[in-house]
Every structure is written in C-alpha cells, then in structure tokens.
Amino acid sequence: MLRLLHTADVHLGARHTDLGERAAVLRERQFTAFRVTIDLAVAEKVDLVLIAGDLFDSNTQPRRSVERVAAELGRLAKASIRTVIIPGTHDLYDGASIFRSYDLAAMARTTSEWIVVLTPEQPNVWLPTLDAVVHGRVFNTKRGPKSPLEGFDARADRRATWRIGMVHGALAIPGKTDGDEVVFREDEIAKTGLDYLALGHWHSAIEGRAGNVTYAYSGAPEPVAVDQDGAGQVLLVTLEERGGRHLVSIVPKRVGQTRSEKLELDVSAIASQPILLNTIGRHADSNLVLDVRLTGLFPDTLDVDMDEVERALAPSFLRLRIRDVSIPAMPEGNMPPPDTVIGAFVRNVETQIAELEKIKPGSRTAPAAAAGETAPVDLPDRRPPTGTPVQDPAEELTDLREVLRLGRHLLEGRQVTL
Ligand SMILES: [Mn+2]
16 A cells, blocks of 8 residues: 655745735745645655646745745655655756755755655656656656657656655646646547656646546645635555555545635625625635625615725735626616607606505505506516515615616616616
C-alpha cells in the first residue's frame, strides 16, 4: 500500500496587484494553507507528497520566501516523507527557473533523496523503499511544443510496482482548453499505464478515470483569486494491490480557510439602507467571499447608496460583491399618449388600481365595474366577475402595481431580470 498527498497550484508569493493592501493578507493565507498541507501530510504519515506545478507564483521570489518554503519541505524530510515537485507554467523550467536558482533540498538541510524536482533532464525518480517510480512530464518552455503525454508509456520502466505520473497542464476540452499552454488528451492518459496521474494547473479539484488510469487535479489549496470557489483542498490518495488489481482511492481534505457563498436578497422587503446593511452584515466573516444578488422589485421608497453599502461592509468580509439585478422603481417622465400600446396598458392597469383602492380594507368582493368603462385596447382584464370572492384586495393591489411597473419597463424596452 502506498499513501500520498497530492497538491498543486499553491502559487506562493502571488502579487495580487488588484488587491492593494489586502494582497499581503491573501499571500499569507496561501502560505498558511501550504503549512496546513505539510501538517496534514505529517499527521497522516503519508509516504510521499506530490506538488504538481506552480508551487511558486513566479520564478522571481525573495530568498527569504524560498527559505520559508524549504523549511516546510524540511519538516516532511524529517518525518521521513519524500517530496516530488514538478515546475508548472508560473514557476516554469526555463533558464531563469527558481528550481535552477535555488537548491530546495540543500536549503531544507536534506538531500535530493528526500526532495526531488523532476525536470526534462531528470524526468523520473525511482523510490525503491516505496516500490514506486514517479514520472514528471515537464517542458522547459511555458507553452508545450506537444502533449506532455505523447508516446509516453510508464510500463516501459519495470523498476517498481507503482507507476505515478505528474503533469502540469490542461486536459483537452474541445473549444475550451485546447488552446492552453500545455494540453493533453484523455485517450493519451489511458495509454500511459500509470496507476495515478497527479495533475496541476486547474484550481478546482476534479478527478476522473481514463482506461485503467486514475487521474486528478487537486486544485489550489487556497483560492489564488477570490472567485475560485472550487479551491481549498488537497487530495489524500491511497494505492493498494488487491487480488492482483491496483486500486486507487482519493479523499479530498480541506486545508484552505476561504469560503465562498452566494446570497440572494429580495429587496422588495427591505425598507431602508440600515436594514440592508444589517441583513448583509449578519453574514460577516473574514474568511468569506460573499456574492450578493439583489432581486425583486426595488421599492420606490427605498433610498440606498450601493457604493456606501459596499464600503461600509467590505471590512467585514474577505471580499464582498453586491450585484443589483432588482427591477428599478417606476421611471420618471410624462405619461405616454393613450393611442400607443404602452399608453393604453398604463391607463388600463391604473384604472384597475384606482378601483381596487376604492375598496374598503377587509372587503372580500370585487367592485361593480364603472358604467360605460372600456379598456382602450384589448388587454386581459384581471377583474373577476362582479360579486365573486377575490384575493385580498391589498395583495391584488400589490400585484397590480408590480404588473404596471414591470409592464412599463418591458414596453419601454428596458431589460428586466426576474
Ligand atoms: Mn498553471
């Protein structure tokens, strides 16, 4: 049995230029997720840690940052856990590679027996004590000249029972990812003869099977951009031999702190800005990326400065975004002429509203139609026959006002999202 921890896309040292002073906070969160990952590997006593590319956000990092990362890897070596790393598309293996500039094993005060970086010069490592060979399919350019799995068959290497592969790139999805920097296809995975293929590049965790090969993207251990809601975990992978068959099982483990939530809020029930602040403020959480959608009918009487709301609430969240897709209040302006569709519509609905307003509260019957009154154009008449019980007139009034507002927006050609 072989137990491994698979991570990728840690993107340590990301600049987050769009985040201003909060960039450092997010960078620190990413490092924390990495440290929690190392804690998990030690606690779970895995045999091997795989880092499938983009450990660093770029090849240019301050020496102190690299030392910090090496110290974490040193903890693995101390716990007799091997680490295999491949460069990615951000920390790519070009002439300026961070993996050429720094010897991570030496900085971690251990040897390359414990911390290995696979490169085009060293495409695999045999780990006899684990009865495994790990293959890294790496290019020394950002854009791969071909598929990293083209013609690759791990069965040609007969040194060990377990065949593990590592690739940083995109699984080909026609029209979507086939223009990416490094691309490979599912049928190529099936032909590799690998037991497990550890993938990096996509920041959301995904697993699959091609032929007899189990593959997975671990995703980023902490979102690199705050909108990556599929990130936040690493994978614990167990490889077992049972009755001559190789079985692979994957258990995702949460290591990131960031949570993402969507909140849909009907503004028709919101009476004032303080109430709106309060309603959203109840979700306050410094680890939360909250996406608020304001829906429903925006009350005439509600006076809200959305920028002010966002500014006031922003410090209570990791990130807050408020999108207003509510239907705006009645447009101002002159009444359209009665011989237009919109003019006829408005007059018709307004007449119905005026009649309903005549009903005393609590009355359960509809009023008699005013003598001689006809709708200017043939629009559906919502009034029930005289004398029949109807819904609460107050409710119907609300409905009719909605009909008027929505209809007017639609007839005036505005986009209305429900
Ligand atoms: Mn990448």
